[in-house]
Amino acid sequence: MAFSFSFAGDDIEQELDNEIEQVVSPEIAQVFPTENANGNRQENALGNAAMAVPLEPNLLNLEELYQSLPDRILYSVLELRTAAGRTIKLPRRELFDVRVQLIAEDSHGQGADLTGLGNDDIKKNVYEGGYKSWECSEDLAKILRDEYEGEEGGVGTEELHCIELGCGTALPSLALFQMALSKSRANTRFTLADYNAEVLRLVTIPNLLLSWAVVTERLDASKPEDELDISPEMITAFFDDLKEKDISIRTISGSWGNEFLNLVSPEGNLGRVLVLASETIYSPESLVPFTKVLLDILSQSQRPRAYVAAKRMYFGVGGGVEEFKNVLAKMGGSAQEVELDVAGRGVARAVLDVSKS
Ligand SMILES: C[S@@+](CC[C@H](N)C(=O)[O-])C[C@H]1O[C@@H](n2cnc3c(N)ncnc32)[C@H](O)[C@@H]1O
Structure with missing residues (x-):
């Protein structure tokens, strides 16, 4: 099913206190081309009457992802203020710049796959919304900034x-x-997972580079928007810096399930873990x-922690915080709500501190 939430699009940038209206597309998708494990499109084998099949999980090669970037990316800076009064400046790649890259890569004129880069928010099992920033991710970023501020040694x-x-x-x-980059040794692993490999390649990975450029003063985050020139030397400096600070990054695409879990935790044993989801x-x-x-x-971690940020209700779709809490309780978990500083703005939302019961 293709649909658009009432708060469609890059909802961080939208004023949400206008009317909230259910906007579910009446059209039921007959067939969507899907991506295979390498991010290429494939026709749904089940034929015209079927929904797209879920994408299989895949560990992506980080260096290849960085090598696929163009020599310049355009960004705008999102500035957030935390409850404790700290400021975070997060440059994000512009979506029109992503479109330009995809069209430029379509050298054989087959038509670039621009799914998710228009007005549609989600296409079930095809594109799950990752190109745009959703507002609960803002809440979570602010909480983490305050919570991890005081920690020593990374x-x-x-x-x-x-x-x-x-x-x-x-x-x-x-x-x-x-925060990890601003320490001399961070001792931190990042696993970034998104349903769509193309989201990881075209926005997640460039955004990491942009944040690195802020911390290493290659980018002036006081400008609301600008462009960053990318050279092979810059990519080498990025990887060298990660190594020196003991930071590692892995990216996993595809759908949640056992295979996905095996990629996240190949040895079935994780140390200190912080799971995030918005x-x-x-x-x-x-x-x-x-x-x-x-x-x-969480079960595989010796020191587990998890935050799930979400809107209380997803109009016309059926999910939301209460439904999640019910499922969580039945599956052996529990959740405590974290106090949020979001009074009067937009759709009601929550951040949950989740643990195993
Ligand atoms: C609405 S987007 C939110 C993106 C981001 N966390 C934010 O808040 O801006 C939902 C995300 O959930 C992920 N997702 C949804 N269904 C999934 C599934 N079945 N398997 C794996 N990931 C899924 C997609 O990767 C997508 O980016």
């Missing part, structure tokens, strides 16, 4: 494995990434796989 003295499920533009991870509980069909993966990761 974002933590003990190695921290930060796993963002359904990361998209990855604002929460970017907030932590900037706006991943909108679909009743994926509530169970999402909750299972989340709880499985």
Whole structure:
């Protein structure tokens, strides 16, 4: 099903206190081309009457992703103010710049796949919303900035494995990434997962580079928008810096499930873990796989922590905070709400501190 939430698009940038209207497309998708594990499009094998099949999980090669970037990317800076009064400046790649790259890559004129780069928010099992920043990711980024501020020796003295499920533009991870980069040794692993490999390649990965450019003063984040020139030397300096500060990054595409879990935790044993997820509980069909993966990761961790940020209700779709809490309780988890500083703005939302019961 193709649909648009009432708060469609890059909802961080939208004023949400206007009317909230259910906007579910009446059209039921007959067939969508899907991506295979390498991010290429493939026709749905089930034929015209079927929905797209879920994409299989895949560990992507980080260096190849960075090599596929153009020599210049355009960005705008999102500025956030935390409850404790701190400022975070998060440059994000512009979506029109992504469109330009995809069209330029379509050298054989077959038609670039611009799914998700127009007005549609989600196409079930085809594109799950990752190109745009959703507003709950802002809440989570602010909480993390205040919570991890005081830690010594990186974002933590003990190695921290930060796993963002359904990361998209990855604002929460970017907030932590900037903090890790500002230490001499961060001792931090990042696993960034998104349903769509193209989202990881075209927005998540460039956004990490942009945040690195802020911390290393290659980019002036006081300008609301600008462009960053990218050279092979810059990419080498990026990887050298990560190595020196003991920061690693992995990217995983595809759908939540056991195969996905095996990629996140190949040895079935994780140390200190922080799982992050923003706006991943909108679909009743994926509530169970999402909750299972989340709880499985927590079970495999010696020191687990998890935050799930979401709107209280996804109009016309069926998911939301209460539905998640019910599923979580049935599957052996529990959630505490974190106090939010969002009075009077937009659709009601929450950040949950999730643990195994
Ligand atoms: C609405 S987007 C939110 C993106 C981002 N976290 C934010 O808040 O800006 C939902 C995200 O959940 C992920 N997602 C949804 N269904 C999924 C599934 N079945 N398997 C894996 N990821 C899924 C997608 O990667 C997508 O980026």
